[in-house]
Every structure is written in structure tokens, then in C-alpha cells.
Amino acid sequence: MRYSAFSVFLNALRGNKGWNPAWRSPVPKNRYDVIIVGGGGHGLATAYYLAKEFGVTNVAVLEKGYIGSGNVGRNTTIIRSNYLLQGNNPFYELSMKLWEGLEQDFNFNAMVSQRGVLNLYHSDAQRDAYTRRGNAMRLHGVDADLLDRNAVRQMLPFLDFDNARFPIQGALMQKRGGTVRHDAVAWGYARGADTRGVDIIQNCEVTGIRRENGRVVGVDTSQGFIGCGKLALAAAGNSTSVADMVDMKLPIESHVLQAFVSEGLKPFIDNVVTFGAGHFYVSQSDKGGLVFGGDIDGYNSYAQRGNLATVEHVAEAGVAMIPALSRVRVLRSWGGVMDMSMDGSPIIDRTHIDNLYLNAGWCYGGFKATPASGFCYAHLIAKNEPHETGRAFRLDRFARGRMIDEKGVGSQPNLH
Amino acid sequence: MASLIACPHCGPRPKEEFTVRGDAGITRPAPDAREDAWYAYVYLRDNPRGRHKEHWHHTSGCRRWLIVERDTVTHAVYAVTDAAAQGETA
Numbered sequence: 226m227r228y229s230a231f232s233v234f235l236n237a238l239r240g241n242k243g244w245n246p247a248w249r250s251p252v253p254k255n256r257y258d259v260i261i262v263g264g265g266g267h268g269l270a271t272a273y274y275l276a277k278e279f280g281v282t283n284v285a286v287l288e289k290g291y292i293g294s295g296n297v298g299r300n301t302t303i304i305r306s307n308y309l310l311q312g313n314n315p316f317y318e319l320s321m322k323l324w325e326g327l328e329q330d331f332n333f334n335a336m337v338s339q340r341g342v343l344n345l346y347h348s349d350a351q352r353d354a355y356t357r358r359g360n361a362m363r364l365h366g367v368d369a370d371l372l373d374r375n376a377v378r379q380m381l382p383f384l385d386f387d388n389a390r391f392p393i394q395g396a397l398m399q400k401r402g403g404t405v406r407h408d409a410v411a412w413g414y415a416r417g418a419d420t421r422g423v424d425i426i427q428n429c430e431v432t433g434i435r436r437e438n439g440r441v442v443g444v445d446t447s448q449g450f451i452g453c454g455k456l457a458l459a460a461a462g463n464s465t466s467v468a469d470m471v472d473m474k475l476p477i478e479s480h481v482l483q484a485f486v487s488e489g490l491k492p493f494i495d496n497v498v499t500f501g502a503g504h505f506y507v508s509q510s511d512k513g514g515l516v517f518g519g520d521i522d523g524y525n526s527y528a529q530r531g532n533l534a535t536v537e538h539v540a541e542a543g544v545a546m547i548p549a550l551s552r553v554r555v556l557r558s559w560g561g562v563m564d565m566s567m568d569g570s571p572i573i574d575r576t577h578i579d580n581l582y583l584n585a586g587w588c589y590g591g592f593k594a595t596p597a598s599g600f601c602y603a604h605l606i607a608k609n610e611p612h613e614t615g616r617a618f619r620l621d622r623f624a625r626g627r628m629i630d631e632k633g634v635g636s637q638p639n640l641h
Numbered sequence: 642m643a644s645l646i647a648c649p650h651c652g653p654r655p656k657e658e659f660t661v662r663g664d665a666g667i668t669r670p671a672p673d674a675r676e677d678a679w680y681a682y683v684y685l686r687d688n689p690r691g692r693h694k695e696h697w698h699h700t701s702g703c704r705r706w707l708i709v710e711r712d713t714v715t716h717a718v719y720a721v722t723d724a725a726a727q728g729e730t731a
Binding site: 463465466474475476477478479523524525526527528532533534567623624636637638639 | 644655656657661662663664676677680681683684685686687688689690693695711713714715716
């Protein structure tokens with residue numbers, strides 16, 4: 226069924242009895258042309274674009290939990306394309322353009338809200354660095370505005386502008402950045418893929434990858450063996466565990482990142498704001514809760530929960546930026562497992578096995594990349610050639626010295 | 642993660658006093674080792690699900706390098722030893 230204002234109206238008249246599940250729960254077939262391991266945002270987007278853009282519809286997405294249980298439902302919902310480096314910038318801008326047309330494209334209300342992303346700067350040096358980033362963005366055709374202190378004060382008067390240690394001098398703003406309702410992204414892609422013939426199989430954990438003559442022939446799962454023509458990994462924080470099944474060692478460590486939501490408040494923060502003196506980012510959801518987060522905890526972890534020391538650190542950074550936060554009560558906090566790569570940038574590439582593809586290493590920037598990641602990965606799987614905007618995300622770039630290190634901290638994943 | 646780390650020199654100390662460097666299982670290759678050995682040392686990680694040894698620095702304490710053995714799923718800490726005591730360098 227196509228969703229529209231009319232369908233909402235009609236179903237309201239009929240007592241809302243006409244709504245059907247948004248996707249099927251099929252029994253897995255014996256064999257698929259493509260199997261995608263991981264039913265997160267990236268896996269579902271990949272399936273969607275494979276079916277819609279590349280005509281590959283005999284596809285299964287295998288998800289060990291349920292749709293929306295992983296990082297796609299655990300992030301702080303921010304979208305932006307304010308990157309400095311050449312390999313990153315066009316890719317994230319493709320993602321932004323796909324976000325801008327996404328709801329019409331997959332006929333689902335994802336509440337894409339381009340409310341603007343502001344990165345605060347607190348020193349002359351930081352202003353210069355942001356100026357450079359803004360200029361790089363503009364050279365790539367991305368919108369960027371450098372705001373001075375007064376311009377920021379007019380938008381966000383409650384910030385601590387005269388903080389003794391980190392006075393706010395201004396901000397780099399991307400007006401087209403903003404937030405998207407993350408669950409709806411998973412549901413919209415799942416529904417769009419399902420209606421085009423993709424089988425979404427939940428509670429189906431991959432336990433082994435079978436190979437014959439150097440090629441993948443299928444996967445062993447908790448629901449039995451399923452054969453495939455091509456196998457595409459999109460397992461995020463569990464990428465190492467899946468790659469271990471084919472003896473592939475990855476330049477990835479799994480770390481836990483926490484996020485938080487406060488009690489509902491009246492409209493207060495209109496944009497996404499990030500603190501330049503510590504790692505803190507915040508926006509306000511449509512329900513009124515402040516959604517915020519900070520750095521990863523810093524140690525390897527597969528647990529979807531974090532440490533109180535990081536909770537304290539995030540709260541301190543938040544109060545340093547917005548003193549009024551000291552009276553806000555936190556409702557919930559949670560953790561997600563991040564596939565931290567060694568240069569802070571992702572991998573979308575072929576592997577040493579002909580029909581095995583890898584999508585991993587999204588660190589904690591995977592949500593904003595969901596549409597472009599799905600699009601580029603679908604392109605790679607369907608054509609066996611990388612999409613032009615995803616060319617730089619090669620698996621062998623570490624060995625070849627072509628790192629894309631946006632932050633410039635080297636091969637130390639807990640610093641990216 | 643446990644909130645206290647039992648430093649062999651200082652006793653149980655808050656986790657915030659420590660800095661995590663990362664995997665203690667990798668060994669620095671010889672200076673004239675081949676490029677692939679250096680690539681593996683700098684970039685490839687076992688990233689185990691379960692028991693894992695890491696180098697932690699007691700930055701705000703004795704400033705010794707320690708090896709913390711812990712579980713990456715349950716966050717239980719099994720053992721904390723001085724890195725030099727094992728004769729390991731990285």
C-alpha cells in the first residue's frame with residue numbers, strides 16, 4: 226500500500242483496520258543472488274538500492290536481532306556533510322542529497338529536518354581550521370557559513386559565550402545539516418526493499434561462511450544453510466566476528482559509544498550544536514527530549530552499554546557549553562558497538578574472495594552515511610565496480626599509505 | 642567496564658586515572674622487517690569478542706604501563722600486571 230494523506234484519512238474512517246505490516250516475515254529460500262549480512266541501516270539501504278536502482282531483487286537481508294535493534298536505532302540522528310578531505314566530502318554530500326529526497330523516494334515519513342548544524346569554535350586557531358574546512362566544503366559545492374560570535378548569540382543566546390576557559394568566538398554552520406528520525410530510516414528502507422521483492426529475515430544469525438574453490442557458496446545460519454551468488458557484509462560493530470569466518474583480519478576495533486536523551490522540554494534548541502572545546506553534540510527531538518552524546522568510552526567493547534566515567538564527562542562538556550543543562554534530568558542512556566577503523570574512515574570494497582564484499586569501519590559516523598553507503602555498496606555489488614564517490618574507501622588503502630584521516634590522529638581507533 | 646582498576650603498584654584506582662593505548666598482543670617488528678609485517682603491526686587487529694589484553698597507562702597515578710586483561714563482552718577485569726614484568730615491549 227502506498228502511504229499518503231489520503232490513505233491516512235481513509236483508514237481513519239475505517240477504524241484504522243486497513244493497515245498491514247510494513248514488511249513480510251518470509252521463510253528463507255534455499256538460495257539468493259545476493260545475501261546481505263546485517264539488517265541495520267546500511268544493509269537495508271543496500272538491499273533497497275540493489276532492488277530499486279540496479280534491478281537485483283533476489284536478495285536476502287539476514288539480521289541476527291530485529292530490524293532497528295542495532296546502531297540504526299542507537300545513534301543521535303544527526304546528518305551533515307561538513308567534511309574536509311577529498312575522499313570523504315563528495316561521498317557525504319551524495320548522502321545529504323539522498324537524504325533530501327529520501328521520503329518521497331521510499332514513501333515513508335522519516336522526518337528529515339534540515340535545521341542546521343553548528344560547530345562552535347573557541348580560539349583563533351580553531352576558527353582558522355573551520356574556515357579551511359568551510360572553504361573545502363564550498364569548493365565541493367557544499368553549503369558552509371562561518372558565523373561570528375554575534376550571529377551565534379542571536380541563534381543560541383543560552384550558550385556560555387563568556388566561559389573563562391573556552392569562550393565562544395563563533396561557529397561553522399551547515400544549514401542543510403540536521404536530524405532524521407532514525408527508526409523511520411530503518412523501517413522505510415525495510416519496507417521499500419520488501420515491496421521490491423527483498424526477503425528481510427530477522428532473528429537469523431550467520432554462524433559460518435561456506436566456501437568452495439575459493440568462492441563463497443552460502444552461509445550457515447541459525448535458520449539453516451542459505452546459498453548465495455554474492456555475499457555482502459554490513460555487520461558494523463560485529464564485522465570482525467563475521468570476517469573471522471573467512472580468515473580475513475580487518476583494520477578495525479570495536480568500541481562502545483554512548484548516547485543520551487533527557488526528559489521532554491519546551492522548544493529550546495533549534496539546531497544541532499557541537500562543542501568545539503570538548504566532544505559534545507546536542508539537538509532537541511520533536512518530542513522535546515534533548516538527544517546528546519560525546520566520545521567513545523575508549524576501550525575495546527562488544528557490550529551495548531558504557532561506563533559512568535564517560536557519562537560524567539559528557540555531562541560536564543554539556544554543562545560547559547549550555548549551563549542551563551545542569552538542571553535537566555537525563556531519562557535514558559544506552560550504548561552501541563562501533564566498528565572503529567584505523568583512520569576514522571569507512572571501507573566499501575571487494576575482498577580477497579571474488580564474490581565477497583565488505584562494508585565496515587563507519588566509526589561513529591555511520592548514520593548520516595546510510596543512504597550513500599547503501600547506494601555505493603549496491604553499485605559495487607551489482608556491477609563489481611566501485612561507485613565514483615565511494616572509490617577512496619578501499620580496504621587496501623592502509624597498506625598503500627592512502628589513509629583518509631579526517632582528524633589526523635593516526636592508527637589509534639580510540640582517538641578518532 | 643569496572644569502575645576500579647587494581648593497579649599492581651597503587652591498588653584499586655578509578656578508571657578515569659588510566660589512559661588506554663590498545664591491543665597488547667601485537668609485537669613491534671624488527672626495524673628491517675618486511676612491509677607487510679609493519680602493515681599488520683600498525684593496522685590489523687584481532688579485535689576479540691571475549692578475553693582481551695590491552696596496554697593501559699596509569700597516567701594519573703604511578704605512570705607505569707600496565708597490561709589489563711579483561712572481557713570485551715562482560716567488561717569483567719581478570720588481571721592487571723606491570724607491562725615490564727612480562728618482559729614485553731610494544
